[in-house]
Amino acid sequence: xxxxxxxxxxxxxxxxxxxxxxxxxxxxxxxxxxxxxxxxxxxxxxxxxxxxxxxxxxxxxxxxxxxxxxxxxxxxxxxxxxxxxxxxxxxxxxxxxxxxxxxxxxxxxxxxxxxxxxxxxxxxxxxxxxxxxxxxxxxxxxxxxxxxxxxxxxxxxxxxxxxxxxxxxxxxxxxxxxxxxxxxxxxxxxxxxxxxxxxxxxxxxxxxxxxxxxxxxxxxxxxxxxxxxxxxxxxxxxxxxxxxxxxxxxxxxxxxxxxxxx
Amino acid sequence: xxxxxxxxxxxxxxxxxxxxxxxxxxxxxxxxxxxxxxxxxxxxxxxxxxxxxxxxxxxxxxxxxxxxxxxxxxxxxxxxxxxxxxxxxxxxxxxxxxxxxxxxxxxxxxxxxxxxxxxxxxxxxxxxxxxxxxxxxxxxxxxxxxxxxxxxxxxxxxxxxxxxxxxxxxxxxxxxxxxxxxxxxxxxxxxxxxxxxxxxxxxxxxxxxxxxxxxxxxxxxxxxxxxxxxxxxxxxxxxxxxxxxxxxxxxxxxxxxxxxxxxxxxxxxxxxxxxxxxxxxxxxxxxxxxxxxxxxxxxxxxxxxxxxxxxxxxxxxxxxxxxxxxxxxxxxxxxxxxxxxxxxxxxxxxxxxxxxxxxxxxxxxxxxxxxxxxxxxxxxxxxxxxxxxxxxxxxxxxxxxxxxxx
Numbered sequence: 001x002x003x004x005x006x007x008x009x010x011x012x013x014x015x016x017x018x019x020x021x022x023x024x025x026x027x028x029x030x031x032x033x034x035x036x037x038x039x040x041x042x043x044x045x046x047x048x049x050x051x052x053x054x055x056x057x058x059x060x061x062x063x064x065x066x067x068x069x070x071x072x073x074x075x076x077x078x079x080x081x082x083x084x085x086x087x088x089x090x091x092x093x094x095x096x097x098x099x100x101x102x103x104x105x106x107x108x109x110x111x112x113x114x115x116x117x118x119x120x121x122x123x124x125x126x127x128x129x130x131x132x133x134x135x136x137x138x139x140x141x142x143x144x145x146x147x148x149x150x151x152x153x154x155x156x157x158x159x160x161x162x163x164x165x166x167x168x169x170x171x172x173x174x175x176x177x178x179x180x181x182x183x184x185x186x187x188x189x190x191x192x193x194x195x196x197x198x199x200x201x202x203x204x205x206x207x208x209x210x211x212x213x214x215x216x217x218x219x220x221x222x223x224x225x226x227x228x229x230x231x232x233x234x235x236x237x238x239x240x241x242x243x244x245x246x247x248x249x250x251x252x253x254x255x256x257x258x259x260x261x262x
Numbered sequence: 263x264x265x266x267x268x269x270x271x272x273x274x275x276x277x278x279x280x281x282x283x284x285x286x287x288x289x290x291x292x293x294x295x296x297x298x299x300x301x302x303x304x305x306x307x308x309x310x311x312x313x314x315x316x317x318x319x320x321x322x323x324x325x326x327x328x329x330x331x332x333x334x335x336x337x338x339x340x341x342x343x344x345x346x347x348x349x350x351x352x353x354x355x356x357x358x359x360x361x362x363x364x365x366x367x368x369x370x371x372x373x374x375x376x377x378x379x380x381x382x383x384x385x386x387x388x389x390x391x392x393x394x395x396x397x398x399x400x401x402x403x404x405x406x407x408x409x410x411x412x413x414x415x416x417x418x419x420x421x422x423x424x425x426x427x428x429x430x431x432x433x434x435x436x437x438x439x440x441x442x443x444x445x446x447x448x449x450x451x452x453x454x455x456x457x458x459x460x461x462x463x464x465x466x467x468x469x470x471x472x473x474x475x476x477x478x479x480x481x482x483x484x485x486x487x488x489x490x491x492x493x494x495x496x497x498x499x500x501x502x503x504x505x506x507x508x509x510x511x512x513x514x515x516x517x518x519x520x521x522x523x524x525x526x527x528x529x530x531x532x533x534x535x536x537x538x539x540x541x542x543x544x545x546x547x548x549x550x551x552x553x554x555x556x557x558x559x560x561x562x563x564x565x566x567x568x569x570x571x572x573x574x575x576x577x578x579x580x581x582x583x584x585x586x587x588x589x590x591x592x593x594x595x596x597x598x599x600x601x602x603x604x605x606x607x608x609x610x611x612x613x614x615x616x617x618x619x620x621x622x623x624x625x626x627x628x629x630x631x632x633x634x635x636x637x638x639x640x641x642x643x644x645x646x647x648x649x650x651x652x653x654x655x656x657x658x659x660x661x662x663x664x665x666x667x668x
Contacts, residue, residue, distance in 0.1 A: 074581065074661045095585050102583020113578045113665065117278050127582040129267055174582065 019086045021181060021213055022048040022071065027080035029066050040066040041077070042236035048215065050181070053208045055224035055244075056217045058233030065186065067233065068217050072105055072184045073097045085181065102130050106175025110187035112167045114159040120146060120170045121155040127178045145173035149203055165196035172203060182213040189223055195257055201226040202250035226250055265595075272596040275568075276603075286564040287604030289557030290645070294608025294637040295615060297550040301633040302616040304546055306626040308539040315532045321498050322394060323490040325353075325505065328523040342522045343484040344513050347472075350488045356508055359501035361493045364391035365472060367486040369479050373468060374439040375427040382423050384440055384468045386475025387489075392418075392451075394491040402434045402449030405471050413473040417445040420467040421453040443478055445470065498529045554640055558648035561600055565593060565652035576656050577664030590657035597649020598642060605641030609634050 029041040041063045048054055058064040069075040070082060073089055076097075082089045084104065092100070101107075106127075114123045124142035133141070146152050149169040159167050168188060175183055185204070189197035197220075205226060208214050216227060224230050225248045232240040276283040327345040350365035366387035373380050389404045391397075405416045417438065424433055433447045445468075454464040476482055492501040502525055513522055569576070576589055584592075613629055620627040 069662050072581070074665075095587075098580065098583050098585040098588075101581060107581045109665065113574060113581075115575055115578065118274075126579070129271075130579075130583040130585070130588055132264070135267070178583075 019083070020047040021050040021052075021085060022046070022215075023081075023083040023086075024071075025081045027067075027070060027077040027082060029063075029070065029075070030078045039236055041070075043080070044236070044238055045080075046231065046238060046241065048182075048213065050213050051208070051211055053204070053214045053226075053228040053247075054216065055227035055230045056215065056233065057219065057221070057224055057230060058239075059219070062233040063236040064217050064233040068184060068186055068215070071215060072107060073100050098130070102127055103178060104181040106172075106178070106180040106183045108168070108171050108175050108183065108185040108188045110190040112159070112164075112171045112191070114167055114170055114174075116159060119156050119158060120151060120162065120173075123159070123170055124173045124177055126174055131178060141177055142173070145177040146170070148176060149173045163196075164192050165199055168192060168196075168200055169203065172200070176207070176212075180212075182215060183207065185214065185216045187217055187219070189218065189220065195254070195259070197223060198226075198250050198253050198257060201248075202254065205250050268591055268595045269599070271592060272599045275596055276599060282564060283600065286560055287600055287607065289560035290554070290601060290604030290641050291557075291608040291611055293550070293553030293557040294605050294641050295611035296553055297546070297637040297640075298609060298612025298629065298633050299616045299619065300546055300549065302612070302627045302629045303619065303625060304539075304542050305630060305633075306620075306628040308535070308542070309628050310626040311535050312532070315528060315535060321492045321495045322528045323492060323498055323502055323505070324526040324528070325488040325490060325509070326524045326526070327484065327486055328521055343482075344522050345485045345488065345509075346483065347485060349509060349512060350485065352508060352512060353488065353490060353505055357501060357504040359492050359497040359504055360490055362390050362394050362491040364388050364394045364489045365485045365487075366391065366489065367472065367475055367480060367482065367484075369475065371440050371468075371479065373423065373427065375433075375436065378427045380423060380426045382420075382466050382468055384417075384470060384475060384479060386470055386472040386479070388472055391469070391489060394489045397454065398452050400450045400452045401432070402447070405448055410471040410473055413477055414471055415443055415445045415474060415478070416448045416470065418449040418451060418469040419447055420451055420465040420469070422463055422465040423468055424450050440468065440470070441479060495529055498527055502527055550637065550640070554637075554644045557604070557641070558644035561597055561645050562648035562652060565597055565649055566655070568596075569593065569652050569656045572656075573659065573664045573667040576659050577661050577667065580659070580661035581665060586657040589659075590653045593653035593656050594646065594649050597645045597653065600649075601642040601645025604645070605638040608641060609638060612637070 024044060024046050027041055027044045028039070031038040031040060044063070044067060056064050056067065066075070070077050073084075073092075074097075076090055080090075084100065087100075089097070089100065114120075115126070121139065121142050124145055125138045128138045128141065143152065143155060146155050149172050151166060151169050151173065154162060154166060154170075157166075159170070162170065168191075171188075172183075183204075189200055192200065201223065204214050204216070208228075214227075216223070218224055225244060227244055228247055229243050230240070231238055325345070327342045347365050350363045353360055353363045364387050366385055368383055368385045370381065371384045373382055373384075385391075388410050389407060392399070392404055399418075400421065402418070404418060405414065408414075409416050417440065419427070419433060427433070427438065428436070433450060436447050437444045438447060439445070451465070451469075456463055470479075490501065490505065492498040506521065506525060509523055510521065515522065579589060579592075613634075616627050616629055619625055
């Protein structure tokens, strides 16, 4: 991490010494589903340091998605506290949360969620529409982000003209374009074949090496092995929270993986 | 998000679904177009009516010999024989609000020139008639006061009569036969068109000296009418009162008995026309409101469909940092752009169809900037009003649910 160039990274390293990037205390989340009260999270506490690469595992209904939504400031906990870079997020207004999502968090979804009939470049520009960035800056930074994910030559393509892996890379470029503190990926490889999945992991590992904090929700144990740390949810609790002994290196895995032939 | 990017975004969103956007705007296009066309026709008609009234002279009054109840029998108008030339002279002399009075009578006659013949109304009057009626000559001149004194057989032709008897030839100096008498043509009047009151062709007339018509055509001494010009339009009501009391006095009508003459005031007719205009405007406003309401509901309907269809897009936008205001603005501007484009096309459509009607049917049409501005502003206001609910709905979506929406 000595030769990092990204501004984010420098800030993240500084934050690393004082407070964790994410600090969660005894978070609970209850839903009212008709007559039934659902306890999605029953007291979750966890710290995530800047520069970490965390895989969150768990069966469906374990609370991992709810946890991700709270981390991503899309939802607020029923009780408990969540500090993002030392800021208590639970007390912020909807508008302030939108600003935090815009500036500090990048989302990558399972279904890519690109806007149809909109070019890769325009999709990548999307977060900057909501951060008062001039048109020239928007285009320049979006192109840079596309180059970062290896799609510099696909800027003017529409999602329908791109493969699944390429679409997911556009989504990653979109998540990176505002230089967030952390990347939240919800089952990013769920719709991709195994080789493309590893390719996405390669990008994540590269970004992580450059200092970006990544939190990845997945139900595939193989994919979790590319992370540095593995947190397993069950019934709204953290069941296990371990460092991955020897994380797989995506670049190496790709070398021994057979290329898919048509 | 700044306004100009929001505007561009809206244009592209609408452009992605051109067919649907077009159909959505159709309601507004037809509404705005109809408003402009109908207001154009209405104002054109009102203006034409007003012009005709002005041509008639808005400070003009008309005294007709009246109906009278004799032995329990009602006798129709122009039947009394009490209105005479000295009445006309007395009116000018004794009513201060009257500037001129032209006595007159009339009779239907067959007129002949060469092989052509035509049945028309022959009016007998004095030269000031042309002044009172504000009726200029196309060619030639009026007959003179001497012609009246001498009961000369000279005639002035209305434009319609000239057309039927002479076609393209110059009638001045020619001799026509009215009934059995030869008349020399001395002048032709300009065309005045149909009367705003009765719709009669005012140009289908021959005008000759009063005495000539009274003695040589009718054999009557009395008048059928007196055309009076008040000093101003405001003075016409006072003039009316002065004349009524003067004539009642001269005709020795006891108080309580009905007049043996009728007075009509052109200012009354002008007021009536103006009132008709107001009623028309109210009706048109109602029609316009309904048209725009229907257009607005169309916009709301499509915007609601659009919000549902783009739920995931809204979720994504919220996830990457769009606030509620951003989402609301986006959809409001889309509605506004629909209104703006629809309104503009509607204006073009309205103006073209008005011009087509004007050309095709020969109706007088007046397209006012007021109607264009009003309908465009209303189209946009309608779009905004009906766009607000869908936009609010979009902004209130829960981002998590929106992202999961299939």
